[in-house]
Amino acid sequence: MKKGEIVVKAKYISVDPYMRIQQSALNSWEVPHPLGVVQGSGMAGEIIASNSDTLKIGDWVNCYTGWQQYAIVKDTEVRLLDTKIATVSTSLGILGMPARVAYFGIIEAGKIKTGETVVVSGAAGAVGSTVVQIAKLKGCRVIGIAGSQEKMNFLEQELDVDATINYKENKTQESMVKALKTACPEGVDIYYDNVGGVITDAVIDVVNVGARILVCGQISQYNHALDKPEMGPRFLHKVLYKRITIQGILARDYNDRMPEMISEMGSWVKDGKIKYKETIIQGFEKLPKALSGLFDGENTGKMIVKV
Ligand SMILES: NC(=O)c1ccc[n+]([C@@H]2O[C@H](COP(=O)([O-])OP(=O)(O)OC[C@H]3O[C@@H](n4cnc5c(N)ncnc54)[C@H](OP(=O)(O)O)[C@@H]3O)[C@@H](O)[C@H]2O)c1
Numbered sequence: 001m002k003k004g005e006i007v008v009k010a011k012y013i014s015v016d017p018y019m020r021i022q023q024s025a026l027n028s029w030e031v032p033h034p035l036g037v038v039q040g041s042g043m044a045g046e047i048i049a050s051n052s053d054t055l056k057i058g059d060w061v062n063c064y065t066g067w068q069q070y071a072i073v074k075d076t077e078v079r080l081l082d083t084k085i086a087t088v089s090t091s092l093g094i095l096g097m098p099a100r101v102a103y104f105g106i107i108e109a110g111k112i113k114t115g116e117t118v119v120v121s122g123a124a125g126a127v128g129s130t131v132v133q134i135a136k137l138k139g140c141r142v143i144g145i146a147g148s149q150e151k152m153n154f155l156e157q158e159l160d161v162d163a164t165i166n167y168k169e170n171k172t173q174e175s176m177v178k179a180l181k182t183a184c185p186e187g188v189d190i191y192y193d194n195v196g197g198v199i200t201d202a203v204i205d206v207v208n209v210g211a212r213i214l215v216c217g218q219i220s221q222y223n224h225a226l227d228k229p230e231m232g233p234r235f236l237h238k239v240l241y242k243r244i245t246i247q248g249i250l251a252r253d254y255n256d257r258m259p260e261m262i263s264e265m266g267s268w269v270k271d272g273k274i275k276y277k278e279t280i281i282q283g284f285e286k287l288p289k290a291l292s293g294l295f296d297g298e299n300t301g302k303m304i305v306k307v
Contacts, residue, residue: 093302094276101251102130114139122194124151176202277301
């Protein structure tokens with residue numbers, strides 16, 4: 001080990017929808033993931049050897065070392081975890097990358113204001129379940145879209161979401177528009193989009209003048225429409241009439257502001273103002289299955305593999 005390096009033993013490894021995007025042949029925010037290299041991902045683990053002046057054996061850290069059980073990494077490339085705030089697994093979810101894009105996305109890019117109506121797709125997942133709670137804390141009416149009755153119950157009963165819509169029972173744009181109009185009698189001011197496709201086509205029909213649409217993810221498109229996009233309705237005229245702002249948001253654009261997010265979210269989590277759920281799958285060999293489970297809705301909250 002070189003000076004400043006540590007060895008980290010993985011305890012929790014992340015699976016995230018972006019890993020599917022990396023399998024596309026086309027460039028996205030980066031070049032396609034090459035074959036024959038370790039799948040990149042976040043990991044929370046314990047230091048088992050240290051040649052660092054700042055980190056010692058027994059410290060828990062979060063690092064981006066991918067799907068491997070042990071990693072040698074520089075001490076400057078890890079985040080020391082405060083185990084007094086929450087369990088270390090939260091560094092992959094409610095106090096990690098998904099929370100970062102949720103927090104800065106809805107607050108800064110979304111310019112959320114008290115009293116607004118906020119619709120969130122993929123609402124019971126890692127990002128979505130964080131966004132709905134921040135929007136509730138900011139005094140908004142919040143509508144969550146998810147794919148099962150169990151997830152709708154979770155959103156309404158545990159996260160205090162005002163109304164929910166099951167997109168699997170509203171498969172056409174017309175049916176989704178009807179459900180949205182019932183759930184949002186005053187229209188939609190912010191749409192936090194994790195899913196894309198028909199759900200998004202429908203939300204654009206019911207947004208108010210001056211609405212903000214935050215494109216965080218398009219998971220409905222990742223399995224079949226990355227290399228050859230699925231054609232949808234042409235809606236830019238609606239963007240014109242309603243002066244809608246559509247903005248893409250990427251977690252990595254807020255990397256250097258992690259301490260700011262942890263400071264506020266950490267105290268919300270500690271005080272019980274923000275709740276979190278994790279779907280934890282046991283076993284290193286289950287990583288690929290856990291990843292594909294994201295596309296079958298097998299998780300509520302953050303999907304994590306414990307090794
Ligand atoms: N921009 C960024 O920096 C950034 C960072 C993190 C995540 N994201 C994006 O944000 C979205 C959510 O990510 P996450 O990590 O929080 O994952 P997640 O929501 O925890 O898990 C994925 C969920 O997506 C839903 N889903 C899967 N296929 C679907 C489909 N065809 N139509 C509708 N819903 C579908 C499933 O829930 P149901 O049971 O409700 O279907 C599933 O549980 C993804 O699109 C991801 O790419 C973006």
